[in-house]
Amino acid sequence: MDKETLQNYIISVLPMPKEKAHFFAEQFESIELSKNVLLFKENEKCTNTFILENGYIRSFTFDKDGKEVTTNIFTAPCFVNDFLAFFRQQPTSENFECLTDCKLWTMTYEKVQTCFHSYPEFREFGRMMLVTNYSILQERMLGMIKDTAENRYLRLLKRHPKIFQNVPLKIIASYLGITDTSLSRIRKEMMSKHQ
């Protein structure tokens, strides 16, 4: 069970001595999940928090017509959680689903609380995650307002090209706020534009 990657990830989020990071890494447990497995279901309490080491996960909910809408696509390494629901220990309103086989690190809510209490750096690490996720949400919101679907597509392609090799286009389309039909048309448009 190699926690080197996890340790480095922790340091990348919040710079700290290796020993500290190593110690925190030790507090996580390993877990492997297969494609299509659900981490959380809507209306369930989130008992655990996760860090994704390998694979792709998405969160989704349902719109007014009962259609799935992808709210986030998680690319390793990153933390995966509904932070608000987790920290308040309230039911989440989104579903989290493995899009590929996944390797994760996990910690229970109780253990997180214990660590928060005992280690200021861990508290700071938690705050960092909160701010980062808040920031992602805000950027997404502003992107939806300020950008066309085409630009959102281009930005995602630039930032996370690997998603396009591992996640079906209909899920990406949904994440971009359009239908797979429209995304297909945008891609076609762009092909003809750029020769």
Added chain:
Amino acid sequence: MDKETLQNYIISVLPMPKEKAHFFAEQFESIELSKNVLLFKENEKCTNTFILENGYIRSFTFDKDGKEVTTNIFTAPCFVNDFLAFFRQQPTSENFECLTDCKLWTMTYEKVQTCFHSYPEFREFGRMMLVTNYSILQERMLGMIKDTAENRYLRLLKRHPKIFQNVPLKIIASYLGITDTSLSRIRKEMMSKHQ
């Protein structure tokens, strides 16, 4: 200069002894702004954080076509800030504008930092504000996905009926993600439905 209201507001956000709340309230400075004044401009650093005691404020940005889009409408009492920009001391990407004459309490970034450093309760108060704002953003996002414009309208009407007496419909429409034309049609529809 009566800080009773501010003190009570602080307690409502984070329960604490009156003396503590009183002390924190003392750290804020009073400020009054007229209708149409801008608190922050896009791309400016946020040097201060604010608590709105009286009045209405909105935040807005511009969409792909250069049209204003209202991202939030603040109803007193509440804190008003781009928290991410403030805590990172980075330029904000939104504008904040008084929709009415406003009475606010304010504190500089430096003072906030000093208080964070010296008082755990103040730190907790700050964390509370962060979580609350994160939560508002998330709800707004999910609302945009899961609800029709009509439902968003009804919800706002129920939650903050006073906004409708103090803020022009075109701004409310923009906040709901539609044009004033569409909002007008929705209102007409509803009139005929509910006799």
Added chain:
DNA sequence: TAGTTTTCTTGCCATTTGGCAAGAAAAAAG
């Protein structure tokens, strides 16, 4: 490899939403 399922593209048409503009209503200014 052959068969089955899922994903992706595309055409056709319906629906939704927005732009514009004109007039009514309300609010603000003088």
Added chain:
DNA sequence: CTTTTTTCTTGCCAAATGGCAAGAAAACTA
């Protein structure tokens, strides 16, 4: 109180987006 400005409503038309369905392509299964 009158004038001016802003806000709100409404009709007409254009543009964007989506639904549906069929076929092509790719991925998975046996």
